[in-house]
Amino acid sequence: MSIFVKNAWYVAAWSTEIDDQLRRFTILDEHIVMFRKSDGSVAALEDRCPHRHLPLSKGKRIGDTVQCGYHGLTFDGTTGMCTRVPGQTNLPRSAYVTSYAIEERHGIVWIWMGDPETADPSTIFDMPQFTDPNWAVHHGDALHVQSNYLNVAENLVDPAHVSFVHPTTLGNAASENVPVHVQTEGEAIVAWRWIRDAEPIGFFKNFGDFDGNVDRWHYYYLYTPCTAMIDFGSAPAEAAIGEDERDKGVRIFALHFITPVTETYSIDRWMHVRNTALDDPQAEETMDKMFRTAFQEDKEILEAVQAEENRPAKRRPIRIAIDKGPLVYRKRINELLEKERTEDLASDPSPAFVYHD
Amino acid sequence: MSIFVKNAWYVAAWSTEIDDQLRRFTILDEHIVMFRKSDGSVAALEDRCPHRHLPLSKGKRIGDTVQCGYHGLTFDGTTGMCTRVPGQTNLPRSAYVTSYAIEERHGIVWIWMGDPETADPSTIFDMPQFTDPNWAVHHGDALHVQSNYLNVAENLVDPAHVSFVHPTTLGNAASENVPVHVQTEGEAIVAWRWIRDAEPIGFFKNFGDFDGNVDRWHYYYLYTPCTAMIDFGSAPAEAAIGEDERDKGVRIFALHFITPVTETYSIDRWMHVRNTALDDPQAEETMDKMFRTAFQEDKEILEAVQAEENRPAKRRPIRIAIDKGPLVYRKRINELLEKERTEDLASDPSPAFVYHD
Amino acid sequence: MSIFVKNAWYVAAWSTEIDDQLRRFTILDEHIVMFRKSDGSVAALEDRCPHRHLPLSKGKRIGDTVQCGYHGLTFDGTTGMCTRVPGQTNLPRSAYVTSYAIEERHGIVWIWMGDPETADPSTIFDMPQFTDPNWAVHHGDALHVQSNYLNVAENLVDPAHVSFVHPTTLGNAASENVPVHVQTEGEAIVAWRWIRDAEPIGFFKNFGDFDGNVDRWHYYYLYTPCTAMIDFGSAPAEAAIGEDERDKGVRIFALHFITPVTETYSIDRWMHVRNTALDDPQAEETMDKMFRTAFQEDKEILEAVQAEENRPAKRRPIRIAIDKGPLVYRKRINELLEKERTEDLASDPSPAFVYHD
CATH class of the missing domain: 3.90.380.10 (Naphthalene 1,2-dioxygenase Alpha Subunit; Chain A, domain 1)
Structure with missing residues (x-):
């Protein structure tokens, strides 16, 4: 059972800690590579290529994408989807890295560690x-x-x-x-x-x-x-x-x-x-x-x-x-952890289970 | 199964190693805080506050008591019983630390690591x-x-x-x-x-x-x-x-x-x-x-x-x-370890078990 | 299940790494002591005395034997058999260390990590x-x-x-x-x-x-x-x-x-x-x-x-x-590992098991 509440905003860094270089941060025991995109906003991707698991932070930034330093697989800084696999033309569906929701305010970079769909910036401390x-x-x-x-x-x-x-x-x-x-x-x-x-x-x-x-x-x-x-x-x-x-x-x-x-x-x-x-x-x-x-x-x-x-x-x-x-x-x-644990279990309920009030 | 014989006298320190400061010693994988009380005799207490588990050796000696460095719970150097819980007047029964039996002879400080009731100084090496x-x-x-x-x-x-x-x-x-x-x-x-x-x-x-x-x-x-x-x-x-x-x-x-x-x-x-x-x-x-x-x-x-x-x-x-x-x-x-192991098991025998010779 | 293929030749060292001193090498997570015998050939023995498990490399070379540095048990550099147990005249059958098959060619020392009986030098890379x-x-x-x-x-x-x-x-x-x-x-x-x-x-x-x-x-x-x-x-x-x-x-x-x-x-x-x-x-x-x-x-x-x-x-x-x-x-x-695993299991088949085609 996880000891971390995932569906929450955490401070990832002061704004001054993130620039145009690829930098690794570890949050809730997950490695995350962060950098500023050309528009100044912060990209936050899972710091591990899905191919041979090299940290993407060991690779190279190319525009707003990150190229893995081992075989050149390239990932979009915003979506995390793979945009290039050298040596082949198709892009497998499983070639992606997790992309995290980010909000930057008052010199503070906030990251949502749970499902990005559920990230609500209005709940950030202010x-x-x-x-x-x-x-x-x-x-x-x-x-x-x-x-x-x-x-x-x-x-x-x-x-x-x-x-x-x-x-x-x-x-x-x-x-x-x-x-x-x-x-x-x-x-x-x-x-x-x-x-x-x-x-x-x-x-x-x-x-x-x-x-x-x-x-x-x-x-x-x-x-x-x-x-x-x-x-x-x-x-x-x-x-x-x-x-x-x-x-x-x-x-x-x-x-x-x-x-x-x-x-x-x-x-x-x-x-x-x-x-x-x-x-x-x-x-x-x-x-x-x-x-x-x-x-x-x-x-x-x-x-x-x-x-x-x-x-x-x-x-x-x-x-x-x-x-x-x-x-x-x-x-x-403990209540939050239990809520996340049981939500996880219920996220794919069996159709054979019917509950009658 | 423990690899240490507990009901035995061990040398905790030379006499010269212990003074009026709180000092941590580790014996049989247990942390023990020792110091000389005002009468010159040696106090030896479990080095962990029962509240938030801070080592008492991080705290402060006050007379012949030790005050925890986190929230000020205070323990008697001789008995290990809690004598003060700041913020409340009652002293819970479980507010104590283990106190060890000590004998000092010929410049050597001996400690009994088992039940203090069974410590017999006549068995110390001489x-x-x-x-x-x-x-x-x-x-x-x-x-x-x-x-x-x-x-x-x-x-x-x-x-x-x-x-x-x-x-x-x-x-x-x-x-x-x-x-x-x-x-x-x-x-x-x-x-x-x-x-x-x-x-x-x-x-x-x-x-x-x-x-x-x-x-x-x-x-x-x-x-x-x-x-x-x-x-x-x-x-x-x-x-x-x-x-x-x-x-x-x-x-x-x-x-x-x-x-x-x-x-x-x-x-x-x-x-x-x-x-x-x-x-x-x-x-x-x-x-x-x-x-x-x-x-x-x-x-x-x-x-x-x-x-x-x-x-x-x-x-x-x-x-x-x-x-x-x-x-x-x-x-x-091995015989001593087995004896301690089985003594432990028998210390609370079920009344439903009757043995007939 | 082992992650190493044992029945294979590995490079143990360059020839220049081995001289008349006892030196420890670790190969497939096994400690091996190697030295050159008086004829210049390389001895390779399990680097652990079967008595109290002191590494033999902590001992002393005596001619083409190795004497343990703790109690003087002595092992033949070629066969690994014990040749002396100080304090007694008989040599127990279990007093031996594993001896490894070695081949030296073109300045390279090869070691066979499996059963020496099955070591075939003709399969060494050339x-x-x-x-x-x-x-x-x-x-x-x-x-x-x-x-x-x-x-x-x-x-x-x-x-x-x-x-x-x-x-x-x-x-x-x-x-x-x-x-x-x-x-x-x-x-x-x-x-x-x-x-x-x-x-x-x-x-x-x-x-x-x-x-x-x-x-x-x-x-x-x-x-x-x-x-x-x-x-x-x-x-x-x-x-x-x-x-x-x-x-x-x-x-x-x-x-x-x-x-x-x-x-x-x-x-x-x-x-x-x-x-x-x-x-x-x-x-x-x-x-x-x-x-x-x-x-x-x-x-x-x-x-x-x-x-x-x-x-x-x-x-x-x-x-x-x-x-x-x-x-x-x-x-x-994986096929080699599985082959070694199943060979191991079959090496002592029960006579009660009869297979009919």
Whole structure:
């Protein structure tokens, strides 16, 4: 049974990672060759010639087609259909490679890993701040983590780990025992808490320029399967802002797009959107640096967890109160996987089977 | 079926390897975190939080407890019971890690890998010379060998290999055809031989200061599962000492404590006890150097044997006359493994089964 | 089921690779120790002592015998029978290692990997040009390829790949669509084509000294399981030589002896025989250099193909017109494997089974 949800949009790459060269990407354990066609749009084909299985990325781009580097079979960059078999004139029907649906927006290349017929671009993650002049959008980097995507995603709907994993950047002891609220909002699982009237955390010490105590919030939104948005910020404690007045404080949306590469390897492309220091590249550098420190801390934890999971299990893990968000997430993923599994089975029903209500 | 005897004392470390930091050790393929508590005694806990399986050694020591580095669950260093779950007040019964029985003696830390209730410190290997002022005790080093512990142990009750593997240090051609006696003495398997009136071996050329031929003895004691004591020495041939008068010669006890790390990786911590050059650190250096040379020779052989054992077997190995000691050893280990296996099965007998004598 | 044909001659080494030292070679996933005996002939024994499985190559050569480096068991270099077991006087019947049949010719050491009783040296690949003074014979090198031998061999009866993989050395675009003829000639599968009146390829630009267009031929002979001979050359187009007049042109026989090392690792020892520049070492260097360039190109393709084959298959590969030679080759190999498999099963028929025609 697959551990990946196929009928979903994943971030394949930042736009800047794809140019006119043939480049291999691995997503959901599938090898995919990508390049920009002459019109600038992105082609994404199965990276394996159906003939002798040489990766097409070892071949040559010819216009908007890809020629295999072994015997010259050539495939259309848009449809994946074979357009030439040297040494013969007919083109066998099975001479094709899978072509993937692609959407490119706001400098992000999205790929639909399931049946292209069912790809609906309207379900791609978006937020109005991407194009709002009162907000600055900054692409960060890609964190490569030797851990299953579920571990990486779960960590992003888990405010409780912040106090222990990120004591110098994103958390501090003040929040250790503050309860976490978890709810679902449509597609999103939201875990959140406010820490009122406490010392600013390292991040805002460096960045927010606060004099005294602050009210700090963390809202973790996790969209299945693999997109996380963390809305966090601080405002002076004396302002006592309401939960819906977060724009009045220093507010950051940290975005994480997780790409499952293999069962034990994931890429987390991260970026942020902010309502302060709009035209200050120095602020971006400072923030990236702090994020990098924090994400290295996550990486170390997540890889150590994976290493344990690679060993034979001796006991089932225990679950505790703070696991509410991760539990809902894993339940949703399992439902999606089961749905895909049973859809697969039903896709060619036997005519001998008749169901009467 | 396990290949490790669990109800036994193993050397976990030299005392000098453990301090107040959290350190991971792997023994019988189990990860264990060890540290010295405030009273100086050694704590040994299962190195995996029962929650999200992060190794506790990635966490933080707080007094005599260990706090997990992911979500802060905290465990008592003595009992392994959970003492704190941040975010909730109750402590679930399944929130614990295994705590191992530990005994520390003569600079050696012993660990009992089975049920702590059955750990009996009186069965730990000991010898009166450890505390006898007429003998010098010297800790050597730890040899890491990519080979199964049975191969490493077997090699220590096998006098026959010495002529071929250690021709320049521990053996020479004079002993190639001298028969080996094998007997059992309670817990120990003993393989021994005397080579009378022969040239001294390299070791005693360097160390014993003999003029002419010597009588040389080798007594290999192997205590199941993993402790070996090699009593070897030389006396001038003209003295013609009896078999029970070995203290009259230059006599060395070479001790080997084998720790099975994984199925194909073992650590052999070695030391010696001697009745000569008691206060001569130079002698210790010379002896360590000669041992190092010899043990490197063993390592090369044992790793090459393991590499062959990792391949599919084509023929059963043949056994020859000199294998008596190793054969008895393997038989004993198999009996211990079988005993543990059947004890496990019987630990929860069905009330529906009644046995009548 | 084995993937290797055992009853066949394989090239074990160039003669220059074997001297009086014990050296390990791996052929059909079997470890073999080889050395030259005192009469100069080559000994080839199973490289594993039947006692504790130490590789004999870790031991010591004593005359024409090999002494195991662990306990001194000694084996005859010709028969493989044990001649000494230290510590005992009898020699158990099962104390032997397999001895392989060897033939050495023209600087090449051949080994028969099946039952030595069935080894027939008259079936070893040979060609009259090896000893003809009108031809120069030059040993090239050994190409190590992380790919199954079937991929390597198939590539040598596949003229179609030359245009795409070797555009600067052995092929050019002129041949992309020239049909390939395939036929069987006794033991050999032959794939061939002529490209008439075209620009010389890189190889002959550098080497043939042609002014205008040439007629170029490629004849790929593949002898199962693992020997390939490529007869290729060029003659001035205006000479319009016939297909049987190839000696009138510049003619090269490129020979490839493939040794399957493991299931995914093969060695291709290559050499050539030529009818031009007979006493010109510079020509050999130039040719080797060009071959090296081309074979590196093959290596890259074949290893990438293997990497894909190591992954779970999603679709069966498609076969196209140019695959005729490879298909006949794979069919023959499968027949040989099946023959060896069923011979194995019938080698000890039950007397209770009687077949009536």
